Amino acid sequence: MTEDFPTAPDRAVPGTSGFAELVVAATVGTGNRPVRPEVVPAPVRGHDLLDSAALYTLARRTQRGSPAETLPDTEDLAPSPDRPEPPPRAAALVRQLLGERRIALTTAVLARLDRLEFALPIALLPELATSALAPGSPLAAVLGSVAGSRGRWLLAAHPLWRRLVPATAEPVTDPADPRWTTGTTGERLAVLAATRAADPALGTKLVEAVWESARSEERAALLRTLADGLADRDTALVDRAAADRSPRVADEAGTLAIRLPHSRFGRRRIELLGAHVRRARSLRGRHRMIVTTLPAELDPGSQLDRFTVLVRTTALAAWADTVGVPATEAVRLQVDNEPGWPVPQLFLAAAVAQRDIPVLQAALAAVDHPWQAATSAVARLLPAADREEIASAALQSGQGLGYAIAFCVPPWSEALAAGALAWLAGHPDQPVETWLGTATGLAPQPDRTPALRRIAENAPTETARRRALQAAAWYTLLRNLDHELRNP
Amino acid sequence: MTAAAPDAASATAGRKLAGGVGAWSDCGTDEVLVWGACQGSGKNPYRVLVDTAGPRYKCSCPSRKFPCKHALGLLFLWAEHRLPDGTPAPEDARQWGSRPGAAEPAAEPTAEQQAAAAKRAAEREAKVDAGLAELDRWLTDQVTAGLARAWSDPYPHFEQAAARMIDAQAPGIASRLARLVAVATSGPGWPERMLEEFALLRLLIRGWQRRAALPEDLRQTVRTHVGFPTPVAQVLHRPAVRRNWLVTGLVDVDDPRLSSRRVWLRSLDEQPRWAVVLSYAAPGQTLDSSLVPGLVLDAELHYYPGAGVMRAAVGERHAEHEYQPGTTLSATDLAEPAGRRRDLLAQDPWADTVPAVLRGRVLREGEKWALCDESGRQATLTGAELDRWRLTGLLAGRPGIMAGEWSGTGFRPTSVFTADGPVLL
Numbered sequence: 001m002t003e004d005f006p007t008a009p010d011r012a013v014p015g016t017s018g019f020a021e022l023v024v025a026a027t028v029g030t031g032n033r034p035v036r037p038e039v040v041p042a043p044v045r046g047h048d049l050l051d052s053a054a055l056y057t058l059a060r061r062t063q064r065g066s067p068a069e070t071l072p073d074t075e076d077l078a079p080s081p082d083r084p085e086p087p088p089r090a091a092a093l094v095r096q097l098l099g100e101r102r103i104a105l106t107t108a109v110l111a112r113l114d115r116l117e118f119a120l121p122i123a124l125l126p127e128l129a130t131s132a133l134a135p136g137s138p139l140a141a142v143l144g145s146v147a148g149s150r151g152r153w154l155l156a157a158h159p160l161w162r163r164l165v166p167a168t169a170e171p172v173t174d175p176a177d178p179r180w181t182t183g184t185t186g187e188r189l190a191v192l193a194a195t196r197a198a199d200p201a202l203g204t205k206l207v208e209a210v211w212e213s214a215r216s217e218e219r220a221a222l223l224r225t226l227a228d229g230l231a232d233r234d235t236a237l238v239d240r241a242a243a244d245r246s247p248r249v250a251d252e253a254g255t256l257a258i259r260l261p262h263s264r265f266g267r268r269r270i271e272l273l274g275a276h277v278r279r280a281r282s283l284r285g286r287h288r289m290i291v292t293t294l295p296a297e298l299d300p301g302s303q304l305d306r307f308t309v310l311v312r313t314t315a316l317a318a319w320a321d322t323v324g325v326p327a328t329e330a331v332r333l334q335v336d337n338e339p340g341w342p343v344p345q346l347f348l349a350a351a352v353a354q355r356d357i358p359v360l361q362a363a364l365a366a367v368d369h370p371w372q373a374a375t376s377a378v379a380r381l382l383p384a385a386d387r388e389e390i391a392s393a394a395l396q397s398g399q400g401l402g403y404a405i406a407f408c409v410p411p412w413s414e415a416l417a418a419g420a421l422a423w424l425a426g427h428p429d430q431p432v433e434t435w436l437g438t439a440t441g442l443a444p445q446p447d448r449t450p451a452l453r454r455i456a457e458n459a460p461t462e463t464a465r466r467r468a469l470q471a472a473a474w475y476t477l478l479r480n481l482d483h484e485l486r487n488p
Numbered sequence: 489m490t491a492a493a494p495d496a497a498s499a500t501a502g503r504k505l506a507g508g509v510g511a512w513s514d515c516g517t518d519e520v521l522v523w524g525a526c527q528g529s530g531k532n533p534y535r536v537l538v539d540t541a542g543p544r545y546k547c548s549c550p551s552r553k554f555p556c557k558h559a560l561g562l563l564f565l566w567a568e569h570r571l572p573d574g575t576p577a578p579e580d581a582r583q584w585g586s587r588p589g590a591a592e593p594a595a596e597p598t599a600e601q602q603a604a605a606a607k608r609a610a611e612r613e614a615k616v617d618a619g620l621a622e623l624d625r626w627l628t629d630q631v632t633a634g635l636a637r638a639w640s641d642p643y644p645h646f647e648q649a650a651a652r653m654i655d656a657q658a659p660g661i662a663s664r665l666a667r668l669v670a671v672a673t674s675g676p677g678w679p680e681r682m683l684e685e686f687a688l689l690r691l692l693i694r695g696w697q698r699r700a701a702l703p704e705d706l707r708q709t710v711r712t713h714v715g716f717p718t719p720v721a722q723v724l725h726r727p728a729v730r731r732n733w734l735v736t737g738l739v740d741v742d743d744p745r746l747s748s749r750r751v752w753l754r755s756l757d758e759q760p761r762w763a764v765v766l767s768y769a770a771p772g773q774t775l776d777s778s779l780v781p782g783l784v785l786d787a788e789l790h791y792y793p794g795a796g797v798m799r800a801a802v803g804e805r806h807a808e809h810e811y812q813p814g815t816t817l818s819a820t821d822l823a824e825p826a827g828r829r830r831d832l833l834a835q836d837p838w839a840d841t842v843p844a845v846l847r848g849r850v851l852r853e854g855e856k857w858a859l860c861d862e863s864g865r866q867a868t869l870t871g872a873e874l875d876r877w878r879l880t881g882l883l884a885g886r887p888g889i890m891a892g893e894w895s896g897t898g899f900r901p902t903s904v905f906t907a908d909g910p911v912l913l
Contacts, residue, residue, distance in 0.1 A: 019680075026686070027679040029634030049631050053687035054694075058837055060684070062830045064896035070866050071851040071858045078884035122881035123911050126874045154881040157852075 019056040022049055076157070082149040083119045090484035091121055097477055098124060103131075104433065105474060107138045108410060108440035109481065110146045116485045119148030126154075129161040140164055171195035173202070175209040185218045192225045200229035208237055216246035223252040227355070230256060235263045259354050261315040269314040270322050276310060279324040280336065288325060290343070291336040304341060311346045316356045327351075328362040345373070352377050361386060369394075371403045379407035388416045395419045400427070405437030412441045421451045428455055428464040435471035442475055444482040449475060492543065493560055494553045502560025506570075513772030514578075515562070515571050518721065522566045523581040525772070526558045536562045537584050546584060570659070572746060572768030612657050616714060619656020620693045623649070627686055627693075635682050642672035660715030664689060688838055705795035705835075712794055713838050723801045728788035731755035733763065734811060735783045736845055736891035737902030737912070740775065749775040752843040752891065752902070753800075756784065760818070762843050763789050763800040781891070781903040782811040782910035796835030798843075813909045817889060819847035821861040825894035841895040845905075849887045850880045859899050862887065868898030875901060875913040882906055 021039040026049060035049055086094060097109045106128070113120055120128070125147055132139035144166045147155060155161040169190035172180050179191055188210075196203030207222045214222065223241055226234055234256070241253035242265055257265035280291045294303045316327040323330065331347040344366035351360035352375075360381055364370040371394035379387055391404035392415060401420055408416060420438055424430065442448045449472050456468035493499035505511060505526060513533060515524035520540055525533040528549065536558045537546040545555040555563075565571050626649060630638065638645045646668040653662035664685070671681050695702065695710040702710065712718070733753040741748045747769045755761045767776040779785075779802075788803040811817075825844035832839050848859045850869065857869035857876050869876055871892070879890065882904045891910075892901040904911045 019683075023680050023683050026631040026683050027635045029632055029637075031632045032634060048628070050627060050687055050690040051694075053683050054691045057684045057687040058691075058833070061837075061840075061896055062833050071853045071856055071860075073851060073860060073864070076885050078881075078886075123878050123913070125881060126877040130874070150881070150884055153884075154877065157880070158877065 019053070019060065022053050022056065025049060026053070078153040079149045081119060083117050085121050085148075086113065086118045086485060087488040090118075090481055090488070093477060093481040093484060094121065095124070097474075097481065098128070100474070102436055103138060104405075104436045104440055106131075107142060108478065110139065110142045111410070112478070112482060112485065114142055114146040118146075118485060120146045120151060122147075122151055122154065125151050129155060129158070129164060132164055133160055167193075169194050171198040171202075172206070173199075175202075175206050180206055180210070185221065188218070189221055189225055192222060193228075196225060196229050200231065201233055203229065204234050204237060211237070211240070216244075216249055219244065219246065220248045220252045223249065223256060227256060230259055232260065232262055235260045235266075239264050255353070258313050259315055259317075261318045266315055266318075269310075270318045273310055273314045273318065274322045276306075277323050279333075288329075288333055289336050290323070290325075290330060290333045292338075300338075304338075307335070307341065308346050312350045312353060314350075316347070316350055316354055316359050327356070327359045331359065331363045331366045348373055348378070352381065355381060357381055357383075364390065369397070369399075371397075371399055374403050374407060376407075384409060385413075388413050392416055392419050395423050401430075401434055401438060404441060405434065408441065410441045411443030414443075414446075417442050417448065421448065421455070424468075425451075425455050425458070428459045428468060429461060430464070430467070432467055432470070435467045436474065439471040439474040440478065444479045447479065449479075492555060492563070494555070498553050498555075498557050498560060501557035502564055505557055505561030506564035512562075512565065513770060515565070515770040515773075516577070517566055517571045518577050518719075521577050521581050522562055522571065523578060524562045524565070524571070524770075526561065528558075534558050535580070537581050538562055538566070539584075540566070570654075570746075572770055572773075615657050616696065619653055619658050620661070620696055620714075622656075623653065623661065624690070624693045627690060631683075631686065635679055635686075638668075638682075639672050639678070642669045646672070658715045660713050661689070661692065662715070664692075691837060703795075705793070709794040709797070709836050709838075712792070712797075718792055720801050723790050723792050724803055726790045726793070728790055728803055729761070729763075729800075730786070730788045730806075731757060731761065733785045733787055733789065734817075735779050735781050735785070736843065736910075737781050737893075738779070739893065739900075739902055744771065746770060747775060751779040752893075753779070753785070753789070754843070754845065762798050763791070764798045764843070765789075765802055766799060781912050784809050784811050794836070796832045796839060811905075811910060813907055817845065817905055819845045819889045821863055822846065822848070822859070822865045822867050822899075823863075825899075829894055829896075841893045843891070844894045844899070845889065845891045846899065847887055847889050849885070850876070850883055852876075852880070859901075867894075869901070870895075870898040871900035871902075871913075878911075878913050879904060882911055 018040045021036060025033055025035040030049060035052075040052065085091065094109055094113070098106055100106075110120060110128075120143075125143075128139060128143060131137060132143045144152060144155065144164050147164075152165050155165050167186060167190035169179070169187065171194040172191055175181075177191075180188060183191060192203055192206055195206060203226065207226060210222075211219065219241070223238075226237075238253050238256045238260055241249055242257055242263070244250045244253065254265060257263040258269065260266045261270055276293050278291050278293075280289050282289060292303070292307055294306050298306065319325060319327040319330055325333070327347060327350075331344045333343060335341045335343060344363045347359055348363035348367070351357070351363055360378065364373060364378075364382075364386070367373060370390045374390070382390075387407045387409075388404075391401075391408050394403045395401065395416075396419070401423065404412065404416060404420060411417075412420065420441070424434075424438065439452075452468055452472035452475060456465045456472065459465040459468055493502060511527045513525045513527070517523070522538040522540060524536050526536055527533040534547055534549040536548075538544070538555075538559055540563075545559040547556045547558045549556055549558055551557070646665050650662040650665040653659070653665060668682065668685055671685055672678055674681060692710065692713055695706070696714055699707050699710055708718075732755065734756050736752045736754050738749055738751040741750075749767045749769075751765045751767075753763045753765065755763075765779060769775045785802075785805055786807040787805040789800040790803050791797055792799045792801070825842050825846070828844075829840075829842045832842055846859065846861065848861045851858045851860050851866065858866040859869045860866045869879075879901050882888070883890075889905040890901045891903045891905070892899055894900075901913055903913055
């Protein structure tokens with residue numbers, strides 16, 4: 001076999017078979033398997049293997065640069081931006097703050113951009129999207145929104161980032177709409193959520209229309225979506241679901257049935273409540289007490305368990321008619337002969353499960369230390385003002401800023417901010433996260449920089465001083481960002 | 489250096505310190521002054537200064553030996569060309585170097601100094617001769633025994649060969665050998681890639697061995713690839729090329745021993761000329777950030793010697809301003825850099841990369857990426873994955889103008905020229 005061989009780069013002809021022969025011989029070792037001269041072209045034959053390889057390499061390298069295969073030329077244009085990117089000075093501040101690489105600070109920056117309806121500069125999105133995928137990352141909740149329409153286009157194109165794109169859809173007006181009848185489960189859930197928000201009764205009809213044909217996983221997911229806007233109109237569907245052959249569906253239905261006093265499950269629970277719990281007065285008539293008539297053979301622990309289940313699985317709305325006292329007042333009552341039963345805590349758990357905000361507020365007011373009931377589930381239901389009040393109470397009791405930082409959305413009220421700074425002035429030796437949380441929580445006005453610097457000046461340790469100064473720097477950057485965003 | 493040591497123990501200690509590169513920070517040289525900080529057992533590192541013209545030494549350590557082991561260690565690093573050159577001397581080094589009574593760095597060397605320099609140069613060349621002869625035998629042994637032998641444990645295999653080239657004062661060759669670890673672990677097709685690298689090493693060895701017969705430019709190119717640097721002071725005396733230069737992009741290479749940055753510049757005229765400015769930083773130092781994408785400089789560049797060389801040093805800067813968005817920036821299709829790369833390889837067979845400003849669209853199918861120009865020609869899109877996604881986002885699915893590096897593996901984007909200005913990826 002002969003082939004033209006390059007003796008100068010301008011006559012280069014990629015010779016694959018000759019070079020492949022050299023590769024095989026070199027890989028195995030010429031001591032084990034020499035180069036076969038008949039495969040190597042004449043100009044190279046007789047040269048040392050490496051010299052021959054050098055000649056081939058010079059020719060081969062000039063040919064490179066194109067991929068081995070051609071990708072299909074499919075057009076995928078991004079949508080027009082639905083919100084602007086920040087103006088240049090603000091964008092520079094965003095980059096500077098994101099460069100600090102602190103999750104709390106990053107989340108605060110993104111929240112500010114989102115609140116003022118700016119889109120995150122798209123060049124910053126890939127790295128943040130990767131960070132947002134970490135389990136429990138607070139970035140995931142805000143990134144999809146602040147990305148804007150173009151950013152969401154980019155996120156949706158990536159196999160992992162697409163889960164950061166919130167499922168949204170336009171509501172339908174007719175159960176026969178093809179987006180409902182032929183959509184995937186994900187598409188249906190998005191349509192149902194949008195429709196339920198616009199027209200709760202239509203949301204119920206949509207689920208009824210597909211109930212028979214949906215698989216059990218989808219039926220359970222559809223029921224979960226009905227939790228928002230749940231009302232008596234949903235009773236028939238929930239009763240039907242409670243008898244479902246799938247335990248998962250029946251459990252979801254049970255959770256909803258608790259909140260529906262006219263459902264079969266709901267009615268049974270109310271009957272049980274009425275049978276075992278009633279209002280009573282004390283001997284002197286000053287206190288109203290709940291009296292339980294649980295089976296006497298039960299030990300005290302079991303009695304408490306039964307009472308707990310009763311409270312949790314009975315519609316809180318039924319207490320007024322059934323027991324004679326609304327649940328919002330029952331939270332403050334003792335159980336006869338059982339002064340140690342944690343009545344407020346039991347009602348608190350029930351209120352969270354049943355999304356009953358008035359009872360939740362009453363239960364928190366009844367406990368000694370409401371911040372101890374601090375869970376994200378509780379915080380999600382409480383209005384912002386309630387969370388701030390609990391945070392302030394925690395501060396006054398010397399509990400620190402943990403609740404405020406975890407559950408109070410920035411910007412904090414003036415009262416909470418003043419309380420936070422006063423507490424830090426007395427306890428400046430705090431971890432970086434506390435200082436960072438404070439810097440992100442404080443509102444841009446009034447300017448708190450002097451207060452932070454005073455804390456730094458009076459700090460008893462060098463570490464506290466540095467951290468306070470760092471917090472002042474972060475706060476200033478965030479203030480500047482706010483100013484640049486509001487005054488482009 | 490050994491002769492300068494007050495005793496054998498100091499020389500040994502200095503040699504040991506030179507081997508512990510992690511102990512050194514904030515180092516550099518302008519070929520006359522040498523500076524660095526060496527971490528001892530205390531909290532603060534010792535500040536070490538050497539004036540090679542004197543020679544004079546200064547160290548903040550409490551040792552009474554003169555020069556101390558830290559000064560000797562720093563000198564060993566300097567002698568082995570393991571310090572970043574071309575960086576401006578810090579204030580303390582400049583002030584100490586200009587003290588009355590010190591030898592003037594820019595003064596004419598004496599006959600004695602010239603003879604000493606010539607002797608050092610000859611000794612180095614002899615070391616390189618011997619080192620490359622040994623390397624050539626090693627390369628032949630590898631293909632005789634089989635490249636597959638190295639695949640099972642490539643790291644010590646090639647690191648040892650690289651270390652021998654450091655000893656032979658051929659750091660350019662050492663770097664090429666160290667990179668072979670990545671080639672050995674690069675997946676299917678690695679033997680082909682490895683043989684190509686071996687072939688290039690063989691070619692470089694042959695070039696070195698026949699250097700006297702080579703044209704001057706090519707001879708200089710061979711010397712540079714072997715690891716003989718040209719002092720920046722010398723480069724700045726070479727002819728100046730004054731143009732309006734646009735900084736099109738930059739690439740940082742992080743390395744625990746020495747980070748580097750290459751900044752690409754293109755002249756803004758009808759027959760654009762390209763240049764690359766390199767800077768280095770030892771651990772603890774920051775890279776030069778005075779050249780950022782989008783900067784337009786009216787400046788004089790001085791090219792390093794060699795065939796097809798794009799490396800340049802920035803001389804006098806006359807003016808600078810920001811690139812104005814909306815200004816027409818000429819971009820080419822994919823054929824243009826491919827042609828320029830072929831031309832470069834004809835002059836410098838060991839080169840690989842040319843810069844480019846291209847107009848194209850991003851295509852993606854699964855994990856495969858390509859850049860497509862208006863003629864439909866495609867090239868593999870390389871570089872960090874996040875950079876490719878940033879590019880995709882910035883172009884929004886449409887054709888756009890981007891700068892980057894074209895090499896044998898494809899196109900690596902470094903910046904995008906958007907309607908709002910350049911964005912570094």
